[in-house]
Amino acid sequence: MKLASLKGPARDGTLVLVSHDLTRAAAVPAIAPTMQNALENWDAIQRKLAGVQESLAHGNERDAFDFQAALEKGEVASPLPRAYEWLDGSAYLSHVERVRRARNDHVPESFYRDPLMYQGGAGDMMGPRDPIRALSEDWGIDLEGEVVAITGDVPMGATPAQAAGAIRLLTLVNDVSFRRLIPAELAKGFGFVNGKGANALAPVAVTPDELGNAWDGGKIHLRLVCHVNGKWFGSPNAGVGATFDLYQLVAHAAKTRELRAGTLVGTGTISNKDADSGFACIMERRLVEQVENGEAKTPFLSFGDTVRIEMLDRHGATIFGAIEQRVEKYAG
């Protein structure tokens, strides 16, 4: 199944089922008014949702509308317009290795056994075409392209196998980071508050079965294609170089507390050792430039710049739709 949310009428938006090719969609008010509601009642309603998906595939949904037109008009929200928990791992250690190497440091041995993860804010998710807003370009505005799992309820102490069974949906996230604010904030020792902005999810979240055998072992074995200002920036393979899979990351997040339906667990920025794959964040390219050429040349994002993040299946078709955002000065 493919699911999305339209903006309004209230803050949690309106759940819609989306055709496999993302052309058409239909609201399902009689089944679940919102994505959050659907996630809380998943077992009771997933068969009904599948019925609507089937109808859409056969062109039988009378109230279906043009999903691409809604997307272009900015009417599509993040599949979860707001979420209670956003726990983001750092599964791709080549990203961490590059950060450390640039400051002549090494990655602690424990990082290969115990996931690095931070708790972020998700109370105000941007829609996939909403602007990234900041008060100053001096913050060092950066994208971070990642895969994210949306869970059902997860018991405390869940094993990776139990966590696997609790993953309801997968999508992409742009985990917006303010690079120049991060060093001083992390030095305080309590993680990120000001260093991370609001995030955007891809237009559509999908059940794992939509990915066929590209979803294997808690990883999506496909490339994440990132563009900055219309130019190819990177397409690292999300199935390559992940020290931890999403089953392990969800289990880590649930180690000392229950996670409730609608929790977002991210992989961290997708990164491959092979620099020819490019990058899913600007910082990493800057770190490679610094090591190779003695200085970082690629600038962080300025007002007016655009980013695009998507993932294509083996036939080149978009799976989740694209996150396409323009950077703007916040004006309230």
Next chain:
Amino acid sequence: MKLASLKGPARDGTLVLVSHDLTRAAAVPAIAPTMQNALENWDAIQRKLAGVQESLAHGNERDAFDFQAALEKGEVASPLPRAYEWLDGSAYLSHVERVRRARNDHVPESFYRDPLMYQGGAGDMMGPRDPIRALSEDWGIDLEGEVVAITGDVPMGATPAQAAGAIRLLTLVNDVSFRRLIPAELAKGFGFVNGKGANALAPVAVTPDELGNAWDGGKIHLRLVCHVNGKWFGSPNAGVGATFDLYQLVAHAAKTRELRAGTLVGTGTISNKDADSGFACIMERRLVEQVENGEAKTPFLSFGDTVRIEMLDRHGATIFGAIEQRVEKYAG
């Protein structure tokens, strides 16, 4: 006004108005079904809520029920049974100073100008009489008694004065901490995930005017009374020793992003320099014992132990009701 939530029928609970003396309460389904809903529509409904509060005060609410009985039966949820954002400051630097002194370290000068704050999880808040659940006593289970503000919408870059106007409600929180998991987790550099458990709020949240002149300058100038296993543990004054007030803490949290209605911003563990006031967390008492006697004697919480956190007004009456929790082994 004094507001609370009953558990059910859905995960956001049922909003109730509570009489000033916490004896009686009434649901207000025609005004706002849930606390989250009330916070999102605050300006439109606060007058109507005040009308119900007035009726309760005069014994005129026909459908009022015994709030204390509901509390004892475990039917009262956290005022916000789940929240999108939980941003917790460390405003009482005597707490931080004790931590640092115990490891022969000092508090960086910047900590007196730039608030220390972490983002925690609030997607699953415990009710004020629900058990604190953990898989192991070895985690070093501890209470942390704090004051928390519940905000309306806050724009990015809000000044402390703007933040002041966005504080809708105040209450208390038990920010449960797993002390023995924290050092290794903080050493990874990304803040808390496993080191903090689910939190509980006090039974009732109140509008700032309920506090009279005890609410001044973004601080509550009253003592937070903490008991462990029925014995007095501390009653530090929340108006003393706070380097940052709640206006500054909310402004800090909103520095690079909008906060949305229902955001929780905490003061951090209440702590006074005067150790005779006792403590609002066990760790701090242990640190003082370690410095004074060479070893920490007070144990962290074990299964079966109880904690109680409340705040009394100048006449000795409870303002928010008490958080009263027993520690239990998590059993799913």
